[in-house]
Amino acid sequence: MPVTEWLTWRTAMERALYGEEGFYRRGERPAEHFRTSVTASPRFAAAIARLLAEIDAALGHPARLDIVDIGAGSGRLLANVLACAPPALADRLAPTAVEIAPRPSDVPARITWRADLPTEITGLAVANEWLDNIPLDVAEHTPDGVRTVLVDPSSGAERTGPEPTAEDRDWLERWWPLREAGDRAEIGHPRCAAWASVIGRLRRGLAIAVDYSHHRESRPPYGTLTGYRDGSTVPAVPDGSCDVTAHVALDACVVAGERAGATSTLLTTQRAALRGLGLSGARPPTAQAHQDPRAYLTALCHAGEDAELTDPSGLGGFGWLAQSVQIPLPASLTETP
Structure with a gap:
């Protein structure tokens, strides 16, 4: 079938994910297609609740404490945090789910x-x-130099297009330089702008981004x-x-x-962060199985879930x-065991 339209990947992704008939616009939930920390175990939410308690103390226990879940999916993270946070904290929480898909019942x-970020977050x-x-x-680095890659949205077929824009070139040179023929890079300045929009709304508090990631010294060459889809790549x-x-x-x-x-920054791994928040993955002592079998089974279950979350x-x-604004980074993250 002939290609009727070649698009940049950014335009194609925008339509495919967030257009009128886009993957997320029609209400697809991440948990239906891949495993996330939120769906793997409520222990992830328990760790977030502990982090909230530290932020609450740093802010002086305000009458209202925002927790904003960006890309909330089913809303399960916020529901789990509300369920496990201490009542004195949970009663003051103002939970907001930012998600373009319809609200689940x-x-x-x-x-x-809501579909957009709040104006202010504390x-x-x-x-x-x-x-x-x-x-x-x-x-992609081609024999003709670095070129933007175009894609056929119906098949995923690709071809090379024009030179990157000045903004693209600046970002590539600083963060993902292409030196060898065939090397490819995903031009990340839209993600930088999206993250900056979160930090810009943070009046006082903490923002965390959790994702598959890489660093300049070890970018994947292709x-x-x-x-x-449906649990498979x-x-x-x-x-x-x-x-x-x-x-x-x-x-x-x-x-x-x-x-x-x-005003403060920490870049770490989920393993280190969750261990600092109390998810050690350590098995309970076998003696507990005889002294308190029910508690032993609960602790054993928690250990298994912690192990998955920190693998x-x-x-x-x-x-x-x-990254925090006008408060110190929580000690649980900076004083990791």
Whole structure:
């Protein structure tokens, strides 16, 4: 079938994910297509609740404490945080889900559901696997130099297009330089801008971005564009039939956040962050099985869930970017055991 339209990857992803018939616009939930920390275990929400408690103390226990889940999916993270936070904290929480898909019927009534970011945030903003779905362009080093890659949205077929824009070239040179023929890069400045928009709304508090990521010293030479559908990886065809994602250059987002007003920064892994928040994955002592069998089984279950969330070859390998505005970084993150 002949190609009727060649698009940049950024335009194709925008249509495929967020257009009128886009993958997320029609209400697809991430948990239906790939495993996330939120769906893997409520222990992830318990760790976020502990982080909230530290932020609450740093802010002086305000009458209202925001928690904003960006790219909230089903809203399960906020529901779980409300369920496990201490009552004195939970009663003051103002939970907001930022999600373009329709509000599910089982989301607790006190959770505000909106399609755009709040104007101001005092508390915690969580972007869990959000930045990887911010559309971006792809560049390739060809015999004619670096060129923007064009894609046929119906098949995923590619061809080389024009030279990158000046903004694209500047970002590539600083964060993902292409030196060898055939090398590819995903041009991440739209993710930097998206993250800066979060930090710019943070009046006092903390924002965390949790995602598959890479750093300038070890960028993947051929990029990371991937599709997900029904629990499996599939070719990244931007036709709306699957999720289309790419790993995030979180180190570039660090600079964007600092320019937007972040006063402290930590770039770490989920394994380190969750261990600092109490998810050790340690098995309970076998003696407890005889003394308190029910508690032993509960602790054993928690250990298994913690192990999955902190597995360095899986969810534990996610990058965590934590940036605060006008408060110190939480000690649980900076004083990791």
